[in-house]
Amino acid sequence: GAGVSQSPSNKVTEKGKDVELRCDPISGHTALYWYRQRLGQGLEFLIYFQGNSAPDKSGLPSDRFSAERTGESVSTLTIQRTQQEDSAVYLCASSLSATNEKLFFGSGTQLSVL
Amino acid sequence: DAKTTQPNSMESNEEEPVHLPCNHSTISGTDYIHWYRQLPSQGPEYVIHGLTSNVNNRMASLAIAEDRKSSTLILHRATLRDAAVYYCILRRRGSEKLVFGKGTKLTVNP
Numbered sequence: 719g720a721g722v723s724q725s726p727s728n729k730v731t732e733k734g735k736d737v738e739l740r741c742d743p744i745s746g747h748t749a750l751y752w753y754r755q756r757l758g759q760g761l762e763f764l765i766y767f768q769g770n771s772a773p774d775k776s777g778l779p780s781d782r783f784s785a786e787r788t789g790e791s792v793s794t795l796t797i798q799r800t801q802q803e804d805s806a807v808y809l810c811a812s813s814l815s816a817t818n819e820k821l822f823f824g825s826g827t828q829l830s831v832l
Numbered sequence: 833d834a835k836t837t838q839p840n841s842m843e844s845n846e847e848e849p850v851h852l853p854c855n856h857s858t859i860s861g862t863d864y865i866h867w868y869r870q871l872p873s874q875g876p877e878y879v880i881h882g883l884t885s886n887v888n889n890r891m892a893s894l895a896i897a898e899d900r901k902s903s904t905l906i907l908h909r910a911t912l913r914d915a916a917v918y919y920c921i922l923r924r925r926g927s928e929k930l931v932f933g934k935g936t937k938l939t940v941n942p
């Protein structure tokens with residue numbers, strides 16, 4: 719597709735379960751970002767991948783959160799033992815390079831933890 | 833990252849110009865000024881960015897104060913589709929990540 723694709727678009731889970739969120743970046747984009755957006759709030763940076771370099775994990779809120787990316791393709795964000803405070807929209811973005819100015823965002827995954 | 837300050841909300845009428853202000857008094861010489869907007873139920877989209885000079889593109893204009901401590905995003909003729917949250921962000925040259933604040937919620941009245 720032409721844009722950043724995220725799946726699922728909506729995820730409802732029970733407290734304590736693990737969830738996996740997927741992001742397909744725009745083809746050829748070497749940089750990939752994950753953000754979290756709680757209801758009515760701004761975007762909170764989580765993690766950043768650039769090519770084969772070590773990811774910048776400085777925004778991950780706890781060790782229950784992890785993310786992987788294979789090469790310059792798909793990324794998965796995993797949340798283990800979900801808590802109600804994890805409920806949010808999780809947004810993925812990609813850009814041509816680390817220093818490229820424009821980020822292209824997907825529509826996000828709405829995660830609801832009951 | 834240096835901080836930006838924006839009004840929480842603004843209102844405009846359709847087909848009128850809109851000036852969205854942003855203060856960034858602690859900006860450094862290598863900070864670029866970026867604007868993104870987020871329409872309801874969508875991810876943010878890039879609007880415009882600049883360093884020192886005013887910038888124009890098909891979406892908007894960016895006016896940067898001479899001392900660079902403030903900037904204004906200008907929508908020349910607001911449409912209902914321009915109703916969104918507008919984020920003003922400083923990005924240091926060579927910095928990988930964008931740090932978003934709460935932005936300005938723009939309401940456009942018909």
